[in-house]
Each structure stands twice: as structure tokens, then as C-alpha cells.
Amino acid sequence: xxxxxxxxxxxxxxxxxxxxxxxxxxxxxxxxxxxxxxxxxxxxxxxxxxxxxxxxxxxxxxxxxxxxxxxxxxxxxxxxxxxxxxxxxxxxxxxxxxxxxxxxxxxxxxxxxxxxxxxxxxxxxxxxxxxxxxxxxxxxxxxxxxxxxxxxxxxxxxxxxxxxxxxxxxxxxxxxxxxxxxxxxxxxxxxxxxxxxxxxxxxxxxxxxxxxxxxxxxxxxxxxxxxxxxxxxxxxxxxxxxxxxxxxxxxxxxxxxxxxxxxxxxxxxxxxxxxxxxxxxxxxxxxxxxxxxxxxxxxxxxxxxxxxxxxxxxxxxxxxxxxxxxxxxxxxxxxxxxxxxxxxxxxxxxxxxxxxxxxxxxxxxxxxxxxxxxxxxxxxxxxxxxxxxxxxxxxxxxxxxxxxxxxxxxxxxxxxxxxxxxxxxxxxxxxxxxxxxxxxxxxxxxxxxxxxxxxxxxxxxxxxxxxxxxxxxxxxxxxxxxxxxxxxxxxxxxxxxxxxxxxxxxxxxxxxxxxxxxxxxxxxxxxxxxxxxxxxxxxxxxxxxxxxxxxxxxxxxxxxxxxxxxxxxxxxxxxxxxxxxxxxxxxxxxxxxxxxxxxxxxxxxxxxxxxxxxxxxxxxxxxxxxxxxxxxxxxxxxxxxxxxxxxxxxxxxxxxxxxxxxxxxxxxxxxxxxxxxxxxxxxxxxxxxx
Numbered sequence: 001x002x003x004x005x006x007x008x009x010x011x012x013x014x015x016x017x018x019x020x021x022x023x024x025x026x027x028x029x030x031x032x033x034x035x036x037x038x039x040x041x042x043x044x045x046x047x048x049x050x051x052x053x054x055x056x057x058x059x060x061x062x063x064x065x066x067x068x069x070x071x072x073x074x075x076x077x078x079x080x081x082x083x084x085x086x087x088x089x090x091x092x093x094x095x096x097x098x099x100x101x102x103x104x105x106x107x108x109x110x111x112x113x114x115x116x117x118x119x120x121x122x123x124x125x126x127x128x129x130x131x132x133x134x135x136x137x138x139x140x141x142x143x144x145x146x147x148x149x150x151x152x153x154x155x156x157x158x159x160x161x162x163x164x165x166x167x168x169x170x171x172x173x174x175x176x177x178x179x180x181x182x183x184x185x186x187x188x189x190x191x192x193x194x195x196x197x198x199x200x201x202x203x204x205x206x207x208x209x210x211x212x213x214x215x216x217x218x219x220x221x222x223x224x225x226x227x228x229x230x231x232x233x234x235x236x237x238x239x240x241x242x243x244x245x246x247x248x249x250x251x252x253x254x255x256x257x258x259x260x261x262x263x264x265x266x267x268x269x270x271x272x273x274x275x276x277x278x279x280x281x282x283x284x285x286x287x288x289x290x291x292x293x294x295x296x297x298x299x300x301x302x303x304x305x306x307x308x309x310x311x312x313x314x315x316x317x318x319x320x321x322x323x324x325x326x327x328x329x330x331x332x333x334x335x336x337x338x339x340x341x342x343x344x345x346x347x348x349x350x351x352x353x354x355x356x357x358x359x360x361x362x363x364x365x366x367x368x369x370x371x372x373x374x375x376x377x378x379x380x381x382x383x384x385x386x387x388x389x390x391x392x393x394x395x396x397x398x399x400x401x402x403x404x405x406x407x408x409x410x411x412x413x414x415x416x417x418x419x420x421x422x423x424x425x426x427x428x429x430x431x432x433x434x435x436x437x438x439x440x441x442x443x444x445x446x447x448x449x450x451x452x453x454x455x456x457x458x459x460x461x462x463x464x465x466x467x468x469x470x471x472x473x474x475x476x477x478x479x480x481x482x483x484x485x486x487x488x489x490x491x492x493x494x495x496x497x498x499x500x501x502x503x504x505x506x507x508x509x510x511x512x513x514x515x516x517x518x519x520x521x522x523x524x525x526x527x528x529x530x531x532x533x534x535x536x537x538x539x540x541x542x543x544x545x546x547x548x549x550x551x552x553x554x555x556x557x558x559x560x561x562x563x564x565x566x567x568x569x570x571x572x573x574x575x576x577x578x579x580x581x582x583x584x585x586x587x588x589x590x591x592x593x594x595x596x597x598x599x600x601x602x603x604x605x606x607x608x609x610x611x612x613x614x615x616x617x618x619x620x621x622x623x624x625x626x627x628x629x630x631x632x633x634x635x636x637x638x639x640x641x642x643x644x645x646x647x648x649x650x651x652x653x654x655x656x657x658x659x660x661x662x663x664x665x666x667x668x669x670x671x672x673x674x675x676x677x678x679x680x681x682x683x684x685x686x687x688x689x690x
Contacts, residue, residue, distance in 0.1 A: 001605040002058055004045055004238070005486030007065035007266050008037045011293025011336060011356045012454060014480035014665070015044035017054060018487050018607030025609060026052040027480050027665060029388060032356045037068065038227045042234055056235040061605065063486040065243040065266035068223045069216045069259050073317040076115050078215035079190065082122040082158035084149050084178055085207070086166045090123045093211060096204050101318065111318030117211040122158055124149035128165055128174045133500065135171025146178045150185035160190035160214035164207040168195040169498050190217040197258060198322040200595055201498045205320045212319060213260040220259035224252045241491070241604075243269045246324035247306060248492020248601065251529050260323050263316050266482050267328045271299035271306050273485025274450040277475035279304070280609070280681035283448045286473075287433055289463065290482065291456040294353040296333040296429050298436050299326060300447075308554065324494045324599075331432045335373040335455040336360055339406055339421045347410065349424040361402040364395035370406040374399035375421035376458055378414060380628035381660065381669050383643065389664030415629050419636050426459055430466035437467075441581070445690075448473050452481035457661075457668035465690045476609055476682035479665025484607075491529060491602035493522050496595050502547060503571055503591040508562040514596060515540055515562070522600035531602040543595040544574045546586055552594050553577050611680050614650050621648035623662065630658055630671050639672070649678040 005016045015028040028048040033040040041064065049056050072078045083093070094113055102108045126146050129139035153161055161182055168175045172195035179191050194210035228240050241249040245264035255262055267290065274288030278301060286301040300307045307327040314321050332351020336359060339349045349372065358366040360373035362382070376382040377399035384394035400414065407417035437444040445468040451460025452475050460472040475481045495518035501507060519538055526536050540559065543552035555574045558566060570593075575585045621644045628641040639658050646663040654677050655661070657670035661684065670676050673689040 001060040002054065003061050003063065003487050003605060003607060004048070004059055005063045005065075005269075005483040006041050006044060007269055007480070007482040007486065008032055008041065008067050009266065009292045009454075009482075010067070010295065010334070010353065011359065012479075013037070013040040013044050014483040015048045016477065016480050016483040016487060017048050017052060020605050020607055023608060023610045024052075025607065026054075027477050027483075029479065029665060034356055037066065038223065038230055041227065042230050045236070046234055057237050059236055059238045061241060062231065062236065062238045063241045063243065063249055063489070064227070065269040065482055065486055066223070066262060067266055069220050069262045070264070070316065072216045072219050073212065073263065073319065076317075077219075078117070079159040079218040080122070080157055081118045081211060081214045082124065082153035082156070082161045083118045083164060083207075083211060083214075084124050084126060084146060084161060084182070085164045086129065087125040087127050089166065089203070090120070090125050092203050092207050093118055093123070094120065109318070112208065117208065117215045117319070118162070122153060122156060124152065126178070130165070130167040130171050130174060132167055132170060135167060135173075141174045141177055143177070143181060146181045147185055150182040154186045154189070158189070160192070160217050161186075162192050162194065162207070162210040162214040164194040164203075164210050166203065168193070169199040169201055169206065172196070172199070190214060190221060192217060192257075197260060198496075199498070200322060200496050201500075202322065205322045208320050209260060209322045212316070212321060213258060216259050220262065221256040224256050228252055243486055243489070244492065245326065246308075246492055246494055246599075247272060247326050247489065249486070249489055249604065250491065250493065254493075254525070260321065263321060263323070264325055264328055267297040267299070267330065268326045269485035269489070270297055270452065270482040271301070271326050271328065271485070272489055273475065273481035273483075274299065274452060275301045275304070275306060276485065276488050277450050277452075277473055277481070277683055278448065281448070281473050281679060281683050281685060283473065285447045287437065287444060287447045287449050287469070289429070289433070289449050289451045289453075289456050289460060291429070291451070291453040291459060292334050293336040293359070293454060294332065294334045294355060295330050296432065296453075298329045298331075298433055300436055300442070302442075310551065310554070327436070329432055329436050331428060333425055333428050333432070334453075335371065335376075335458075337372045337425060339370045339372070339375070339424075341409055347420060347424065349421055350428065360399070362394040362396065362399040363392075364398060367398070368402060370402040370421070372421060372425050372455070374403050375418035378403045378418040379422070380626050380641065381458060382667055383626065383660070383662065386643075386662050386667075391664075415636055415638075419629065419631060422459070422462070426462045426466060429459065430463050433463070433467060444469050450475065452478035452666075454479045454666055457666045459669075461669065461671055461674050461686055461688050464688045468690050470688060470690055472686040472688060474668050474676075474684035474686065477665055478668070479663075487607045489606075490604045491526065491531065493525055493600050495519075495522055495598045495600075498595050499593050501593045503567070506562075506567055506593065508564070508567060511562040511593070511596060515557075515598060518596075518598040519600070522598060526600060526602050529602065536600050536602045539599045539601070541597045541599070542570065542593050543597070544570070545592055545594060546589045547592050548589075553581060557596070609682050612651050612678065612682055613680065614648070614678070616648075616650045618644070618650065618653050618655065621645050621650070626660065628658060628660065632672055646678075646684070649684075651678050651680050653678065
């Protein structure tokens with residue numbers, strides 16, 4: 001099968017073509033078009049097909065990582081959103097949990113209050129009430145009130161409506177009926193329910209997740225519809241699949257209904273691509289380090305499994321989101337990060353970015369502020385004539401000019417200022433990795449760092465040395481690893497149901513019925529997507545805690561009936577995980593099963609990168625030599641540095657640092673004291689000397 005993966009980044013849109021039969025692979029990059037990202041997507045796909053003689057109509061699948069949903073939240077540019085909720089609960093979205101992001105600050109940003117997803121005037125209440133534990137009706141739904149609310153919101157110009165009732169995670173009947181009425185009254189409105197988006201307890205998080213789904217819904221739905229139309233207009237017949245935050249892809253129809261599933265679309269694909277690269281080097285403990293133009297995304301893979309964020313630890317733009325997500329930490333650090341002196345005259349780099357337009361000064365698009373990319377040019381680490389394989393020539397004079405201006409403010413040489421920019425940005429990224437490793441009980445020295453993205457290989461070794469990480473893996477196509485990750489994933493859907501059952505009084509039959517019902521629901525969705533049940537694998541798990549705890553731990557649940565023996569295994573597994581996470585257990589405390597989950601994984605075709613068998617001498621791969629600056633023995637030194645073409649490096653031959661390895665989609669820096677080896681699996685393995 002012929003596959004195309006497209007990942008939209010802040011600066012570039014990355015495209016990868018793969019043929020699962022011939023194992024042919026091709027890559028391409030085009031500038032991102034921020035005003036309409038679909039233009040860059042279509043341009044990249046059309047150009048890669050033209051350059052490599054691929055029949056557009058023969059492409060079977062298009063897999064897409066998008067930032068549309070994320071940007072709408074971060075930039076607060078979603079739809080005018082309304083809410084219909086239970087009488088008396090109008091202000092849950094505003095009150096939250098009385099938790100302030102900064103406990104002791106009197107001057108702080110509280111996103112759900114400062115930038116509400118739903119303005120108070122657009123929150124309507126209706127009489128209705130369900131009661132736990134079985135969702136019995138205490139107060140019937142006032143359908144006339146729902147109709148009035150829909151008409152008032154329509155008259156107010158609301159574009160999307162979230163229906164959020166109490167205890168709808170137990171019984172969705174009232175929400176479903178309210179949504180049906182609203183759609184009848186206002187057919188053009190985007191309508192969502194909290195029970196469809198996040199059917200689990202915790203009203204503030206559930207209501208906020210549903211409100212966010214509505215806030216970004218119209219924009220994502222329009223984007224998907226227009227992109228699907230553009231694919232057809234340009235001769236592509238393939239079905240569009242969009243990367244989800246859970247590490248799988250979903251159909252365009254599913255994403256249009258539940259766009260909140262795509263909030264970490266691109267970064268999630270990067271973690272998958274990083275995990276694939278780790279496999280090819282036989283490494284199972286990985287820190288994925290994806291550095292682009294505007295941000296750095298950090299993920300963790302332990303024993304081949306990526307970490308999933310817990311319900312209470314998932315935040316996007318400061319808002320809580322209860323949706324399945326790979327645990328990814330993002331900071332504002334990338335090639336476009338701007339170096340500046342703050343109000344206190346402290347030297348800082350980022351989080352502000354020059355973005356795609358105008359971009360770094362070196363891009364020659366009018367940028368006038370010093371960035372990380374400009375610093376790399378000044379230090380000789382980026383070669384102006386070899387950027388994007390020579391398709392884009394960097395403006396070295398502009399880079400030197402803006403770094404010289406920064407150096408004048410700092411009272412140091414131009415090269416020292418550029419080195420300072422890299423020192424600060426590397427320290428920022430190393431600290432971000434510590435927050436996902438050391439602070440969570442993992443020793444980074446026991447991991448390999450997989451460095452990718454356009455800027456990851458430039459900084460990977462320096463960041464790894466800061467953390468004591470012994471080796472860095474550079475994937476075969478590091479600049480488009482997220483696009484490559486898209487071509488290695490599967491359809492993936494999740495179902496969740498809140499249970500609240502305590503050890504000693506667990507209804508195993510009920511759990512078995514609920515697991516089966518969730519599986520049947522997922523099977524129906526996969527069948528709609530064209531997959532039979534035999535093509536789908538299912539995984540079961542539960543969210544467990546000690547009674548009285550405020551946080552849950554995810555515990556795998558084996559297939560089969562839930563009986564006394566399987567419950568004993570579940571509780572034993574919980575105690576083992578609790579010991580790993582917290583260092584102890586409470587042997588006499590009852591354990592509560594809070595939620596149960598089923599994940600369905602539908603097999604998709606995947607690419608397999610061919611093994612390398614290049615032989616020869618390193619001299620055959622050497623292109624030139626350049627003067628590059630590296631810190632050595634406490635001072636910055638200019639050193640004669642060989643430049644190598646990565647696609648000519650012989651397998652199993654060692655490149656001693658300092659060296660620069662060039663390829664179309666990125667540049668890899670091997671500083672003094674490090675050594676790199678091209679592996680048969682396609683990776684570049686760098687021993688950092690840490």
C-alpha cells in the first residue's frame with residue numbers, strides 16, 4: 001500500500017511517502033502556512049508525488065498530524081460557545097476546584113476565569129436531575145427550557161453548544177435528549193455532550209473538556225471538511241486519518257465529532273516515531289526529544305511502552321482536559337526561540353518564537369530578532385548552503401548582524417553571545433526533561449535520548465550531557481520523525497465508564513457486563529470504519545485508588561470474566577504500581593475501582609524502513625570542512641570541523657567529534673569528545689561521553 005504522512009509544525013510542514021510493498025521511502029518539507037495550514041499540507045503532498053513520480057490517485061491512506069485544535073486553545077481563537085447545564089451549576093466552569101495555579105501569588109493567570117471557554121451570559125440552566133449510583137431520574141428534563149435555551153443561544157450568535165449535566169457519566173439519557181432538541185432548533189450549531197466526550201466523574205474537568213470540544217469543534221470540523229475536499233480536488237482518493245492524542249489515528253468523521261481527541265496530535269506522532277527508532281537500535285527505555293521551530297516536546301518510553309497522562313495531570317493551555325493522551329511535556333524552546341534581555345536585564349531565550357513568518361533572521365524573510373537558529377549559524381553549526389539539502393539558503397549576514405546586536409547589549413563577543421544562547425536553551429530543555437524523569441522517579445542516565453525534529457539533532461548531545469545520558473539516537477529522518485510516526489500507527493479508540501466499587505464488595509458480574517458493553521460499542525465504531533472484529537485488538541484497564549485518595553493509578557485488566565481470582569490479580573497489580581509510584585502500600589486499606597477502560601486498536605498498514613548495508617571509508621562521505629565554535633576546557637574555541645553527508649556514511653564506522661553530519665531534513669552536531677556510528681537499522685548512535 002502507498003501511504004503519505006503529513007505533520008504540520010510551527011515552522012515547516014513535513015511529508016513522508018512510504019510504499020509498504022516496495023519499501024520505497026521519500027521525504028519532503030515545505031514552509032507551514034499559518035493562515036491556512038491545509039495549503040501547506042496539500043502543497044507538500046502534491047510536490048512529493050511529483051518529485052518521486054507517485055500517482056496521486058494510487059495513494060491508499062493519508063495520515064495527518066495537525067495543530068489546529070491545539071492552536072485554537074493556545075491562541076484563544078475558538079468558536080463563540082454556549083452551554084446548557086443543570087439548574088444551580090451554571091458557574092462550575094468558573095469556580096473550578098478553588099485551586100489556583102500559583103498558590104501564593106496575588107497576580108496570576110487563571111485561564112478558566114481570565115479566558116473562559118464559555119462566557120457566563122452564554123451558560124443556560126435547565127431543570128433536570130439524575131442520582132447516583134444508578135442514574136435514576138429525580139427531576140425530569142424540562143424540554144421546553146432546553147428549547148428556550150437553544151433559541152436564546154442561537155439569537156446570541158453562539159456557534160457551538162456543550163450539554164453538561166450532573167451524573168451524565170452514569171446515565172446519558174438527559175444529555176442525549178437535550179442535544180437532540182438543540183439540533184432540531186439549531187441545525188447549523190456544533191453540539192456536543194459531556195457524556196460523549198468524557199463519561200467520567202469530576203464535574204469541573206468533565207464540563208471543561210466538553211466545553212473545549214465545543215470551543216474548537218467548528219474550526220476543526222471546517223478544517224477537516226475543507227482538507228478532505230482539497231484532497232479530492234487535487235486527485236487524491238485516499239481516506240484521511242488524523243492523529244489522536246492517545247497514540248492512534250481516527251477517521252475524519254470521528255475527529256469532526258470529538259476534536260478534543262487531537263489536542264496533542266503532532267507531538268503524539270513524534271513519540272511513536274521515536275519509539276520506532278528505539279526499536280531499531282534495540283533500546284526500550286527512551287526519552288523522546290522533539291525540537292522544532294517553536295517548541296520542544298518530551299515523552300517517555302519505558303520497556304517499549306509510552307507513558308499515558310493521568311486524568312488529573314492533563315492540561316492544555318492551562319485548562320484541564322480529561323481525554324486519553326500520551327504523557328507529553330511541551331516547552332517554548334526551538335530553533336525560532338528569541339534571545340532577549342528581560343525587564344531585569346537577565347539573559348533569556350524563549351518562550352517567544354519568531355515562528356514561520358518572519359522566522360529567524362537567517363531565513364531572510366524580514367526577521368530582526370536573534371534566535372537559536374541564528375546562534376547556530378554564527379557558531380558554524382548550520383551551513384547556509386546546505387539547509388534543507390540546499391533548497392533553502394540561509395542569510396548568514398543577517399544572522400551575524402542580529403547576534404552582534406545581542407552581543408553588544410551583553411558586552412561580549414558575537415561568538416560568546418551565540419554560545420550563551422545555546423547554553424541557556426539547552427539548560428531549559430534539560431530542565432524540562434528532568435521534570436518528566438527525575439521528578440517522576442526515573443533516572444535519565446538509564447535512558448537513551450532520541451533526538452529529532454528539525455533542531456533536536458543540533459542540541460541532542462549537549463542536552464544529554466547535561467543530564468548524564470550516555471547515548472543519543474538520531475532517527476533516519478529526524479526532521480520528519482513525527483510524519484514517520486504517522487506511518488507506523490493504528491486506528492485507536494478508547495471507552496471509559498465510572499464504577500466506584502470497593503474491594504470486598506465488588507460486583508464482578510457488573511464489571512464483566514460493562515467491559516463487554518464498552519467493547520461492543522468500540523466494535524461498532526470500527527465496523528463503521530470498515531474493520532471487522534478480527535482486525536481489532538482490545539486492551540482492558542482500570543483506574544484504582546485507595547479509598548480516600550484523590551488520584552488514581554492505571555492498572556491493566558486481563559481478558560475474561562471478572563471473578564474473585566481476577567480481582568485478586570487486579571488488586572495485587574495495583575499495589576505493585578503504587579509501590580513503584582509512591583514507594584509504599586497501605587495493606588489494610590480498601591481499594592476502590594473508580595473507572596474501567598477498554599482500548600480498541602485496529603490494524604493499519606505500516607512502513608518498514610529497509611536496513612542499510614553501505615560499506616566504504618569515511619573519506620567517501622566527507623563533503624568539506626568548516627570552522628565551528630565549541631566550548632572546550634572552559635573556553636570557546638574555533639575548531640576545524642569535517643562535514644559529512646549522512647546518506648554516504650558507511651555502516652559501523654565511527655565518526656569522532658567534532659563533526660557536523662548533514663542531511664536534507666536536519667543537521668546533527670557531534671561535539672568534541674562524542675562519537676557517532678551509523679547503524680544498519682538506519683539510526684545514528686552517538687556516544688556522548690557523559
